[in-house]
Each structure stands twice: as C-alpha cells, then as structure tokens.
Amino acid sequence: MKEIILDLRIPDENRKRESIRTAKIVHKLNNAEPFSDEHIQLERELFKDMGENSRISTPIYVNIAQNIHIGKNVVIMPYFKCMSAGNVYIEDNTRIALNVSVITNNHDFYERDILTIKDVHICKNVWIGAGATILSGITIGENAIVGAGSVVTKDVEANTVVVGNPAKVIKRLEPEKFIKS
Numbered sequence: 001m002k003e004i005i006l007d008l009r010i011p012d013e014n015r016k017r018e019s020i021r022t023a024k025i026v027h028k029l030n031n032a033e034p035f036s037d038e039h040i041q042l043e044r045e046l047f048k049d050m051g052e053n054s055r056i057s058t059p060i061y062v063n064i065a066q067n068i069h070i071g072k073n074v075v076i077m078p079y080f081k082c083m084s085a086g087n088v089y090i091e092d093n094t095r096i097a098l099n100v101s102v103i104t105n106n107h108d109f110y111e112r113d114i115l116t117i118k119d120v121h122i123c124k125n126v127w128i129g130a131g132a133t134i135l136s137g138i139t140i141g142e143n144a145i146v147g148a149g150s151v152v153t154k155d156v157e158a159n160t161v162v163v164g165n166p167a168k169v170i171k172r173l174e175p176e177k178f179i180k181s
Contacts, residue, residue, distance in 0.1 A: 068090070085115055
C-alpha cells in the first residue's frame with residue numbers, strides 16, 4: 001500500500017477549499033430532514049462519486065468528501081466518521097453500522113505536523129459492525145464481516161469474520177452461500 005506524506009505546514013489551497021466545502025455541506029446535511037429531497041440532494045452534492053440506491057443516515061463527520069467513493073446499494077448508519085486525507089473506497093452492497101470510524105491518516109510519531117496517509121478499501125458486500133474502527137491502509141475483502149467494536153489494524157481476507165482489538169479472524173464464511181443480488 002502506497003503511503004503519502006503530507007506536511008501540514010505547507011499551504012494547500014485545493015485541500016483547504018475542499019475541506020471548507022465539505023464542512024459546509026456536512027453541516028447542512030446533518031440538519032436536513034432525513035430522506036427529504038434536500039437530504040438526498042445534499043448527499044449527492046457532498047459525495048460526487050456515490051452509486052445509485054446508496055443512503056447515508058445522519059449525523060456524520062467527514063473532513064474531505066472528494067476522497068470518498070461509494071458504490072451502489074451502500075447503507076451507512078448514523079455517526080459515521082471519516083478522516084479522509086487519503087481515498088476511501090466503499091464498494092457495492094456494503095453495510096456500515098452505527099458509529100463506525102474510517103481513518104486514512106496518521107501523524108508522524110516525531111513530527112506531528114506531518115501526516116502519513118494510506119487509502120482504505122472496503123470491498124463488495126462487507127458488513128462493518130457498530131463502533132468498529134478501520135485504520136489507515138486497510139483492505140477489507142469481499143463478503144467479510146467486522147464485528148462490533150473491533151479495531152482493524154491489518155487487512156481482512158475475503159469471506160472472513162473478524163472481531164476484537166486488534167481484530168482477529170474467528171470464522172471463515174462459505175462464499176457459495178451468499179445470495180447474489
């Protein structure tokens with residue numbers, strides 16, 4: 001996984017502009033009537049790369065929305081938090097439960113104004129349980145389940161269930177049993 005280094009002391013007008021745009025739309029979205037036309041329009045304005053039939057229940061926190069890519073038929077429940085200095089890819093048919101955090105960036109251990117950034121990739125048909133945290137650079141494989149409260153510090157193989165802090169495999173799923181949609 002490629003790591004990007006970002007020095008926060010060096011002004012980046014594009015990043016600043018997107019951060020401000022994101023903050024303003026997130027504020028409006030968090031205060032819009034759920035499932036209203038305004039809410040749907042604000043979701044699409046915030047996430048320019050969002051597939052059909054996907055929905056997000058508010059409130060949410062996102063810092064750079066242009067880096068978040070959401071597939072089709074994705075459901076994101078309230079209190080989703082995303083530190084998206086890097087890209088976040090959420091593929092089709094994924095379910096993200098209440099109070100999940102996805103974090104693409106970290107600070108250098110010795111120089112706190114330096115961000116170390118790695119993308120997060122959540123593959124198709126993943127279920128992330130309530131209160132889970134997905135850390136920088138992680139890929140969660142197709143059909144995987146991340147148990148509630150888990151902290152994912154390493155890639156998750158397809159067709160597995162992981163739980164705990166740090167998350168560990170507790171079960172292998174049978175891919176042939178999944179209902180194809």
